[in-house]
Amino acid sequence: MIKEIKLELETLLIEQYHYYIKIEEPNDRTLADIAIPLFVIAKDLKKKLPLIFDEIKDIIKKSDINHTISTIKFKNGYLNIKLNKDEITQKVIEHTQKLMKANTTFTKGKGKTVVFDYSSPNIAKSFSVGHLRSTIIGNALANIYNKLGFNVVRINHLGDWGTQFGKMIVAYEKWGNEDQVRNNPIEELSKLYVQFHNEAKTNTSLEDEARLAFALLEQGKEPYNSLWKWFREESLKEFMTMYHLLGVSFDSFNGEAFYNDQLESVVNRLEEKSLLKYDDGAYIVDLAKEEMPPAMIKKSDGASLYITRDLAALFYRKETYDFSETIYVVGNEQTLHFKQLKMVAKKLDFKDYNAIKHVNFGLVLQDGKKMSTRKGKIKKLYDVLKEAINQSKETILNKNSQIKNVDEVAKAIGVSAIIYNDLKNDRTRNVEFNLGHMLNFDGMTGPYLQYTRVRMNSILSKKPITTERFNNRLLDQSIYYELIYLIGQYEETLEKAKKQLDPSIIARYAYQIAKEFNKIYSIDKFLVLGKEETNTKLILLECTQFILDECLKILGMKILNKM
Known part of the structure; x- marks a missing residue:
């Protein structure tokens, strides 16, 4: 709703001055709901600021959107607009009710396909807390795109190929026990991987053995191929347990190995373009002109490297899905790799x-x-999730010993707490993993949002909404308008999160919605004697709950009715 008003103002300015002027929303909304910076226009037209202000004010007064505006004032070089509260309230509620009834996505991405590559854990290693970020950031971003109407393809590009499997095979053949591995595959294989790196510190020949083992695996030699298949199958079983617990799903589990028969084609394309060079024992693409290190394509022993497989995957996905965007959700340490991938593709x-x-x-x-798998400093995500669920259960029972389905509720709270703790943070920053902070029911946490939602549901369940009309004039207090204004920013917030590729924008928006509702709850009542007033407040509450639910679903959190 707010977005539409801003777009109309921008259109008016384009028609008048023939260039785009960004409409702003001040952080301090006591000054204005919407502000237009006048400096650029005044400089270009060589007019004084007050004169430009009068011109634009007159244009707005004569436009179709004037009825949505309460006041227009000049301050600090800005044209400051306060919106008509009654008009905005009515339009926001009507628009939100339409969204609730239609239960559909927006149309911004209609006809466009976006491929997401995320999670991508390594085979034969436990699913650690370190894998969490890619998994839930990727899932939330895919949900944002899906809500905006894009056709989303979710790919788990499993780390099921590479020199680490040479290391794993060598470790298994030297120190592995078949019965122990069959009884507890991932834990035993993880131990072997750690042992390999510890032994390699004093026995450098182990690295050579591992490279040879991987080269033979690439040639399909036995028993290497059978061992690799076994490691992959057992790992997937554990991964699926994690994804089920996190509520995450994928359209494809084609990992690095899937592209083995397409690597030669990639190398041939590079040779045809005269891009492939032999340098210092490896085949490379020189990127010196682009001020980047060379892209390593193939080792002298024929073993392929990551970028070769990513090129094969890129070409396959374009042919298969015809994407308009292909988005890789991978840690900061791989920034150079994706710059190289993009440049080689170009x-x-x-x-x-x-x-x-x-x-x-x-x-x-x-x-x-x-965290590091090599040094054994690893915390399994499954163990952490179970710990979070158990702590949640204890807290819930202390609050309500009569609650039904306590295990189901504890699972929803524990898992969602971990998800929200990650997503509320700027994705580019490191995140400290602290269960005590995550499970707090106060502040910017998952349990706070879920408890707020339960509180909303409790009020709505006590009295049904009648057919009496919504009276926006009964919500003229500023505390109600703040909440209504936030609700009106839902679609714009989605688009902002999409543009910045950052789900923390949705996470913080959900917290703002919950906080504004709780402010009202602490000083006012939704259920009052007057039928019309009660009905009006319940309609607002229903819209608020709908927007909060939408945010929780996008973030991958569970919605609870009772707690």
Whole structure:
């Protein structure tokens, strides 16, 4: 709703001055709901600010949107607009009710396909807390795009190929016990991987053995191929348990190995363009002119490298899905890799190279330190989720010992707490993993949002909404208008999160909605003696709950009716 008013103002200015002027929303809304910066116009037209103000004010007064505006004032070089509260309230409620009834997505992305590549854990290693960020950031972004009407393809590009499997195979053959591995595959394989790196510190020949083992695996030699298949199958079982618990799903689990038969084609394309060079024991694409290190395509022993497989995946996905964007949700440390991928694709005349986008993010830290599988400093996500669920259950029972389905509720709270703790943060920053903070029912946490939603549902369940009309004049207090104004920013907030590729925008917006509702709840009543007033407040509450629910679903959190 607010978005439409801003667009209409921008159109008026374009028609009058023939260039785009961004309409702003001040952080301090006591001054204005909407503000138009006048500096640029005044400078270009060589007119004084007050004169420009009078011109634009007159244009707005004569326009079709004047009825939505209460006051227009000049201050600090801005044309400051306060909107008509009654008009905005009525339009926001009507618009939100239409969204509730239609239960459909927006149309911004209609006809466009976007491929998301996220999660991508490594086979034969436990699903750690470190894998969490890619999984839930990618899932939330895919949900945002889906809500905006894009056709979304969710791909889990499994780390099921590479020199690490040479290391795993060597470790298994030297120190592995088949019965132990069959009884507890991932834990035993993780131990073997850690042991390999510990032994390699003093026995450098192990790295050579691992490279040879992987080269033989690439050739399909036995027993290497059978061992690899076994490692992959057992790992997927554990991964699926994690994804089910997190409520995350994928359209494809085609990992690195899927592209084995397409690598030669990639190399041939590079050779045809005279891009492939042999340098220092490897085949590369020189990117010196682009001020980047060379892209490593293939080792001298024939073993492929990550960028070769990503090029094969890129070409396959374009042919299969005809995407308008392909988005990789991978950590900060891979920034250079995706710059190289984009540049090599451009050199290969891949016309959609600009569709390649890297959504980077920081690390999950434990006590300020990076997690590492090699040193054994790993915290399994499954164990952490169980711990969160158990702590949630204890808290719930202390609050309400008679609650039904306590295990189901505890699971919803525990898992959602971990999800929200991650998504509320700027994705590029490192996140400290602290369950105590996550599970707090006060402040910017998942439990706070879920408890607020339960509070809303409790009020709505006590009295049904009647057919009596909505009377916007009964909500003229500023505390109600703040909430209504927020509700009116829903679609614009989605588009902002999409543009910045940052789900924290939705997470913080959900918190603002909950906070504004709780302000009202603390000083006013929704259920009062007057039928019309009660009905009006319940309609507002129903719209508020709908928007909060939409946000929780986009973030991947569970919605609760009781707690």
